[in-house]
Every structure is written in C-alpha cells, then in structure tokens.
Amino acid sequence: MPEPGARQETQQEMPLPTPQRITVLGAGSWGTTFAKVLADAGRDVTIWARRTEVAEEITEKRTNTSYLPDLVLPEGVRATTDAATALADAEAVVLAVPSQSLRANLTSWLPVLPTDVPLVSLAKGVELGTMKRMSEVIVEVTGVSPEQVVVVSGPNLAVEVAAEQPAAAVVACTDHDRAVAIQRAISGPYFRPYTNVDVVGCELAGACKNVIALSCGMAAGLGYGANTVASLITRGLAEMARLGGKLGADPLTFAGLAGVGDLVATCSSPLSRNRTFGERLGKGETVAQAQDATGGQVAEGVKSCSSIRELARAHGVDMPLTDAMHRVCHEGVPPRKLVAELFDRAKKSEWG
Secondary structure, eight states, rough: OTTTOOOOOTTTSSSOOOOOOOEEOSSSHHHHHHHHHHHHHTEEEEOSSSSSHHHHHHHSSSSTTBTTTOOOTTTOOEEEHHHHHTTOOOSEEEOOSSSEEEHHHHHHHGGGSSSSSEEEEEEOBBOTTTTOOOHHHHHHOOOOGGGGEEEESSOOOOOHTTTTOEEEEEOOOSSSSHHHHHHHOOOOSSSEEEEESSHHHHHHHHHHHHHHHHHHHHHHTTTTOOOHHHHHHHHHHHHHHHHHTTTOOOGGGGIIIIIHHHHHHHHHTTOOOHHHHHOOOOOOOOHHHHHHHHOOOHHHHHHHHHHHHHHHHHHTTHHHHHHHHHHHHHOOOOOHHHHHHHTTTTOOOOOO
C-alpha cells in the first residue's frame, strides 16, 4: 500500500536518473547510518565530518565510535573535513546536521554547495526565531527551488538501522519524480522508502514528535505507566495534526510513517534521545544536568518545543503538550505540576 500523499509512476513518465555519487554533510549517528544505507544500496558515498579525528577514523577504520561503537561501514565510504572535497561531483547532497545549526552550516557551505542537485534534509525541527521548517531554511539560504528539496522522515532510530533491522521511511518532495529518484537511491534489503508529496506534513510530524517524546519520557520518569504514555502519544498526534491542518498538510500524512510511525518509535524506545532526556527531567534532573549526562547533547525536542509553540500561537492552534514541554524545559516548572494542570483543563469532545 502506498503512503498517504503518494502517487504511482506510469509507463509514460520519464524517470529522473538515480543519483550515484552522494555526499552526506554531517557525521553524527543518523548521518553516519544514512551513509551506510546509501552505500549498501550501491551508491558512492563521501561524508563531511566537522572533526578531523572522526573523518580519519571513518576513512581508515570504517568506524565512528563516537556515535555508533558497533557499526562497521561498508568498503568505499570515505570522509573528509573539507567541504569542497566532499561536495566535488556530488549528484545529491544529504544534510545531516541538527536543525538549529542547519542555517549556519548551509551558509558556510554555500560557496561550494551545488545547487543543481537534490538537497536531502534529515533534520527534524522548526528553527528558533524564524519558525521555519528545514526545507524553508534550505530554500531561503541556498536560493534553490522548493522542488529540489527532499525530506526523509519516519521511524528510523539510528542504532537499529545501523544494525540492519528492517525499517521503512518516507521520501517527501513536491516534485514526485525527484522523490522517486531519491527513493531508488536509498532502497536496500533492510531499508524500504515510500514517496510522499506532502513536505509540510512530513516535516511538522518529524519536529513535533520529538516534543511529544519528551513528554512520554517525563511520564516514565515520574513513574507513570502505559496508559499515561498511550494517552500522551494519542493527544500529541492530535496536536501535530491540528497544526498540520492549519498549515496545509495532508491529514493522512499523520497516520503514516512520518506521523504515527515515527511518533510511536520515538516515544517508546529507550534508544530515543528525546524520550531518555525527558525521563531524566521526570526524575528531577534539570535540563543542564540531563545535558551533562548525555555527553553535552541536547535533545532536539528541548529546542523545538519553543519554536513549535510560537508557530502554533502565530496560527491560533492549541497545543497544550507542546506548551507544557516549553514550560518544563525553559521556565523551570516541575513536570508533576504540569501533569495536574493538563488533567485539570476544561473538558471537551475528543475531536473538538
């Protein structure tokens, strides 16, 4: 069954060529794993890494122990800290840096970034200050047409994909033919991508699920069980669908892999950084303490809860869970106090 928003190819359509030489800009856990997916699909892959020691380890040992200690990359994957070298002859560029640093990185890469190839975004977030989705940031900084920007989303926990556990994903692009070309480029024995033309829905779902995962982690940290977590997932899904509907997304997208699929994985798995970060907050740690415990890394949802909250307010959308996460993370409100407030809200119809 195709994903919501998908369109089937016909015999009359002339398919775009499948990119063969692909550059991944970012050597974190998901960027490195995605490079493996590409290499296992038969592509020629170069990774740009910020740190020299990471680039050398990837090239010489085919490992990246800073992020994925058990991963061994396929033969031929190479890495460099020089963006111009990494991007030379690239037929597609994968952007695998955190959402809040995407603009700055893109600006620095701009002199050597090819603008006539697909730009594939892996980041899941809404930019602080501008309230822009990642595809909007890419278009604004690079000047490319929106039809050149592709978004990959779905239930894709890096450790599981790196271990070649079967997973599915969504390749979203307003140009369906370009989505199909990237779909072919990343298809492999353990990674099954579907296409979708609803970029807005896929991006909003990917950003919002990180915030809902924080709430589920907090619930677990407070000692609550499956009923509470299931309620948070379901009401979180309602929140993201309300925002998506207001911004023109296809409602069916939120029932697909980029929506409920990614939401369930991120809210339920101990491998989810957002869930585990939220659990630490639920147990009484501050944001700074949770950050120190996770090697200085802040979960995307901690920052995105603020930008999504502002986006929702700008469009008159009620998102009580998102607002609650902002208050815990940035105003110091105790998680247990917010649980009481959420359950004391005015009663309403489920679909009201």
